[in-house]
Amino acid sequence: MATRFPVPYALQSRDFALYCSARFISALAVQMLNVAVGWWVYALTHDPFALGLVGLAVFLPAIGLALATGHAADRFDRLLILRICYAIATLAAAGLLFYAGSGARQVGPIYALLLLFGVARAFANPAGQAIVPNLVPPAHLGSAIAWNALAWQTATIVGPALGGILYLFGATVVFAAVTLSFAITFGLLAAIRYQAIAVEHEPTDWNQLLAGIRFIWSKPVVFGAISLDLFAVLLGGATALLPVYAHDILHVGPEGLGLLRSMPAAGAVLMASWLAWRPLRRHIGRRMFQSVIVFGLMTIGFGLSEHLALSLACLFVLGAVDMVSVFIRQTLVQIETPDVMRGRVSAINTVFIGASNELGEFESGALAALIGTVPTVVVGGIGTWIIAALWLRWFPALRDRDRLGN
Template identity: 50%
Template sequence: MSSEISNLTVLQNKSLLLLMTSRVANTLAFQMLTVAVGWQMYSLTQSAFYLGLVGLIQFLPMILLTLVVGHVADRWDRKLIIFSSQLVEAAAVLSLAFGCYHGWINKESILFIIFCIGAANSFQGPPMQALLPNVVEEEVFPRAAALVASTSQFAVIIGPGLGGILYALGPGVVYSLTGTLIFISSILILFISVRKEQVKTESKSLKTLFAGISFIKSRPVILGAISLDLFAVLFGGATALLPIYASKILNIGSFGLGILRSAPAVGALLMSAILARYPLKKNVGRTMFTAVIFFGLATVLFSLSTSYLLSILALFILGASDVISVVIRSTFVQMETPDTMRGRVSSVNMLFIGTSNQLGEFESGLTASWFGAVPAVLIGGIGTIVVAFLWMKLFPDLLHIDKLEFRKSS
């Protein structure tokens, strides 16, 4: 029956529409911010290492706060947590704009403010992931997850190009608009209606604090799914080096950088729209691993390309393949986790995602400072492919997952 439910029926849920709109505003802001920070940092330092350091600085708060934010997400109002986190994030971004307008911005101040943004984002991620299952019914959750991914990818497409264009007017313009969008996103969150969440009756203890880790360890398929994201994307972090490709290899400037950053999102948007229209019904495990392999192959192609159009094509394939594995992994983890545990499990999942993204950016920057940008991206793409085949051997149950279904309560 669920396969017969149309996208229109799902979108009749007003709270889902509000959630999607909030996600679009926040994602659009983040993509613009990423382009502006990357281009400004490279302009100030001319250093691949500092490009990678931006990713590391965003990742550090996630390490320090993961267990705390998961516990918070399972004990307090998730909407209020997201609202508060986004308010802090908006204030931090607007301080970047203030610094640009008054001439005191430098690499140290950028890194400090990025750390604050990373801390705020650490509190936002787990409750945001755990909120969707309380907004839509179980039977439409896979389709709703694909729709949310699709609308977010729309923002990912527009954001980098818009950020690149507005950067010509000055980074302060980009930061001002970014902070405003994040503030709007925070207000929209307050108007979302959720189904009554399961009552959290556990008392505070070290056991409940570490419950997310314990739960994941007890479910090898969940551990395999989130660790696949960790290691595959950790090695395949080509996007951190896009400012170098745009400036030194392809010679396309800040607007060209925005187009490069948008290319993966175009592929992801197209693929997520397909997944929303035609949800995966079987062989989801094999499909996920195939997508990760294509992600690695696209990374290899991009690393060796000196053609602007071929580079865009490679990034398009990279984004399309990545969204397949992301939708499968995120949907699977949420469906396998009871609501009382979703905050803590999501916090651990966000740590793995943050490790793969932000720490992957640092790894790419560090490797590029040693060997050069092209060898760094090439090594990363090959590493992603190796990880995919290794995980097939280590987690055979994950490979053989057939359907995405909610775990029955015991």
């Protein structure tokens, strides 16, 4: 799949331009939500385990409903699914806005609203990934994937910093902005007028539900790539503990937390831009393992840092090398997945991504409550190295993969 893309193309396709805009605004809302909820929950509890529960509440629906969400994206109108999901996300954000304005201090209702948001997100992710090839001609699919990724990564730079700044004026201001952003996303999706692709509806049974899992299992290179990314980020991820670092170690406010959250995305955008114009052509497997090793090193460096500049630098490099593995994984999945199975495979891929992020946040928060914040991050970085060593041995096909294409 071509990674070099014509920049003007996103403006030439009305439906894709609307979708890309919706992708950016919804991602902006998600990042503001993450910053606001993390700071709010930690301010209420001062408990890192409570931060872990935030990630768990968002992730549980993705893994619990993975088979159903993927099958739905392959069986029903993907655009309709997205519209329903963002209507629900708007309601969940409005609920957080109302609860923050009430002045209540119990965290239970926060988790309940995050769980509702997690359900909407669980259905939206595979539908959103699978719909991109339906919005553009096959010749422009590479361009569309690149624009889609850059829209998300750009939002992950702007969103955390914006969320941190808005939080200075109160949690209600942030949640009002999040609610408005999800409502705008819904409006943009409602304006799309693409022709849904007709599919043959086979009877729903376990064979159909498990098809995505069997497909990934049958592709050792794909399975090795997404599982390596899962376990490396699961152990090495420190994003759940950023509020602790900002508050207790680096002694910065919510605006500093937003800056910390923005750094991995800034590194990812720079690397994505580089890969768009200078794509990886050879030694794909070797580059993926090298990126995981550097990811672990930067995790350890961040964990030990007590200086804001050094912490930001480590997070920046961490995001850049993580983008290399993301690029390889996403390209391999797109190349080797037929359209009729894209929803189910995307759902499983979403579970792997979610496990390496939201479930990783739960793991980090739970472990930090037991052994402390700094030891948790350092041990996670060392664990990433161990995973890389094991995968080098267990997945020789990935290790020796030379090119992305066949």
